[in-house]
Amino acid sequence: MRWPRQLMSLLFVLALLAGPPIVLLSLVGAPIQGWPTAAQAREWVQNPLTEQTLTAALTIAAWLVWLLLASTVTIRVLTRLSATVSWLRRMPLPTPWQATAGGIAGAAVLGVSSHAITAPPPPPTQPVAAGTLDEVGKPTPLESEVLADEGISVAGGWLPRDVAEQVSAAAALVWLRRRRSYWPHPLSSPSREDTDLAPLPPTVAAVQAAFADSTPPPTEPGAASAGSSLLDRPTVGRAFPQAGVGLTGLGAQDAARGLLVTSLLAGRHHLAVSVVVTRDVLAGLLGPTAETLAHRLPGLAVIDNLGQAAGFFPGDHPGRAPGGREPTQPNMQETTGPPGPTLIVDEASATDNAETLARLATASAAVAVLGRWPAGQTWQIDPSGRDHHQDGSEPAGPRMCVLTQVTAIDLLTVIAHPDPAPPMPGTAGPSRLPAPAGRSPRREVTAQDHPVRSGNDQRRLRLRVLGEPALLLDGHPVEIRRTAAVQVLVFLAAHPDGADTRQLTDAIWPGLPRRSLTGRLYTTLSDLRATIRSTAGVSIIEHSDDRYRLNPTGVTVDLWHFHHAVRDATTTVTTDATTWKAVIDAYPADLAARRTWPWLDPIREATRRHVIDAHATLASASPDAREALAWLQAGIRIDPYNADLHTRAVTALIALGDHDAADHLRESYTRRLAAAGLLPTDTDLTTTTFTDQPAITSR
Incomplete structure (x- = not known):
């Protein structure tokens, strides 16, 4: 509890302020008892170091130290009072309607008889920014980082709740892609140097941690990203006026970045382009990394001028589907499906092409103009994401997602393609993701020097x-x-x-x-x-x-026992099947199964890959085709998302003549990928490269 410590601190300060004056006045007396006479002055000049003068000097020094302490305390108290008064002035008072509603509600509560009162069910626990939940599940404020009902604060921005959920789902999908593209192979060292085990950016980890212990994990990893209503329309687009809106104020650039990230997240499972932005605007939002990152972002179309945007909007070209693609059937009219893309342009482009922008606005999810927009509304955005009309009279809409440049780039990395041309599973070696800028690949820590439990271990x-x-x-x-x-x-x-x-x-x-x-x-x-x-x-x-x-x-x-088994299997001169079977036997389940702590993903995946390597090695070394197939199927049960294990298993089934089982395995794997949000381009595992999104469109 805080109040005992605060009370003790107050008593200590009061003792420091009152104690020295009381002691000095009782022992020495008043610091000044009149001005010295001329005779006293001459005596002091002739003999300055007397007992009386030294006592007076020490007394004056003590009073000066006390005055310094008193002035410091006074300044701190006045500063705290000033901050409290400022906070009280900013505290929103209830409107007349709110006051009336509160009075009616209070009267209703007081008027109900006691036997009719029942305890209401506890409200659902809301996720908070990382670390703001105490250990019994109650939210506690910490540096104003509490996640309110509508959003989450992170270092460098604010995200609405549903956008934060999208980020968390996209981060889970990153690890599913890494699991899918891993190529099992025997290791020569217990340490892993896999570059795609690098952790996700800190901002993503903070968002993940907000939901780690407040919501149960999905049954299938990545399943939260599939079939969600959050994917239907960008959150911020719902509040935008149909004709578009101009963004001004200190938070305009941050709000535009928030709109960019929100729209790309919401459209990452649609085949159509979800954001159209001019090249100059994108460079201003993302800085030097804009050009490089743009080629890796699915659903992003970069244009040089507004005239090039027409092909990405439905209805601008008869017979063209959304995103500028040809329809699958002749004379097919697109009447359903996701909304058109979000359009972000600068003030000059919007002013020079006002008619074009007005036409595109009817088919877009949202139109944002960086600057004043005479043809539509203009909002003034503050750094916290709260928007007001240009005159500042009233809020214009819900709080907007605002992101700094670094924070936006961190969040975009979870939906960016790791490689424009990933290798085919099982043919070109393991697929590797580049580590984020400023980060080195994580090296797995092993327990080589720590004892493991033996049969006569007495540790309880x-x-x-x-x-x-x-x-x-x-x-x-x-x-x-x-x-x-x-x-x-x-x-x-x-x-x-x-x-x-x-x-x-x-x-x-x-x-x-x-x-x-x-x-x-x-x-x-x-x-x-x-x-x-x-x-x-x-x-x-x-x-x-x-x-x-x-x-x-x-x-x-x-886990230490497992690491020792891995070390024995990878460092023994004559490695046989027994050592690899020991690795499998020491792995009963995933590391911290069903826990979603962000720091856990790289270590959990590295541990899982050791077991997959053991299954693949035993399958490759087995002289019996059915035994090899059994090891591959056991490896698939460890990681049902790995493409290489499925390709090998399908090939083994075909070689054994069991084509029905091969087709069933292929179809079930395709369904599993689709349920998790990983879309295959074809159903043939032996020839297909799996992707998540179509290629980037840039004009």
Whole structure:
């Protein structure tokens, strides 16, 4: 509780302010007792260092120190009062209608008899920005980063709730694409150098963390992105007037970036172009990376002038489908489907082509003009995304998504194509994604120097992180109250060499100021240590040199046992099937199964790939075709999204003459990809390259 500490602080300050004057006045007296006479002055000049003069000098110095302290406290108090008064002035007062409604509601509540009152069901838990949920599920304010009912604040912007959900779903889809394109192969080292295991940008991690423990994960990874009503129309486009709107003010550029990201996210599962933007505007929004990023963004059409935009809008060319593609049947008229693309232009282009822009606005999802727009409304956007009419009289619409340049680029990376021409699975080697700018590939941490559990191991504590995380004492789970404490245990298990305070706070509460999280981490660790000590009588978390690590002599970890099996299989001179089978036997389930912590994805995927490599190696080394097929099918159960395993299995089934099973496997894999939002271009696994979106259109 805060108030005891605040009360003690207040008493301490009052003691500092009142104590010195009381002591000085009682022992020495008043600091000034009249001006010195001429005789006293001559005496002081002749003999300055007397007991009386030294006492007076020390007294004056003490009073000066006290005055400095008093002035500092006074300035702090006045500053706090000024901030409080300013906040009270900005506090919105209820309108007459709101006051009337509140009075009616209060009267209704007070008028109901006591026996008719029932406890209302608790409101659904709203996701908050990373780290703003306390350990019992109640939202607590932290640096104004709380996710309100309508959105989430991140470093460098604000996103509406449904847009944040889209970002989280798109991030899950990135890892599905990486799983799909991985090419299993035997490793010569327990460490992985896969460049596509690089973590996603910090902004994406912050959005993911907001939903990590507040909503249950989908049954299938990436399933949240399929069939969602969020994909039908850009969120911000619903509030836009049909004729378009001009954006001015300090937040105009940020709002345009928010519109760009929102529209691309909402249209990422449609084949039509979802955003049309002029080249100059895109360069102003995304900076030097605009040209490079534009060629990787599906659904983005870059034009040089407004006259080139007509081909991307339905109804501008008879017989043309949305996005400028030919219809599949003659004389087919497009009357249904997603809305037209979002159009973003500058003020000069809009003024010079007012008639063209007015015609395109009728078929677009939203039209935004960066600047004043005389032919339509003009909104003034503040940096927080709140919009007002040009005269500032009243809000023009819902709060808009606003993003800085860095934040927008971070979010766009989750929907950008990793490679314009990815290799075919199983033919050209493993597909690799470039690491984000400024990031180095993550190197997997192994537990080579830590002991593993043996048959005569007397350690009573066992940490299980493969599958549902649990700390077991003699086989029985130890109750851990805080979800952050569970994360700490899994994180330290995945990093046997330990982690410092910065690494732990950045992983568990990404995107929030570290200075506000240190106390929360200490509280979490203190509670975790106390729980383990009271239950098992030992302490398994060591702290030295500002690094926390699990004590290998006090707890055994199944992940460390798995890493030792991988090391034996990859470093033994004469590797046989037994070592690879040991890797498979040591892997009961995915790392922290069904947990959606953002930091977990790279480590979980690296661990899964070791097991896939073991299955593929055993299948390749098996002399019996049916045994090889069985190993491939077991690998598919570990990762049902890997294209290379499916291609090998289909080929093996065809070689065995079981064409029906091959067709069934091919069709079920295609359906699984489509359900997750990964669209295949064909159903033949042996010849098909799978993609997610059509190529970029640029004019």
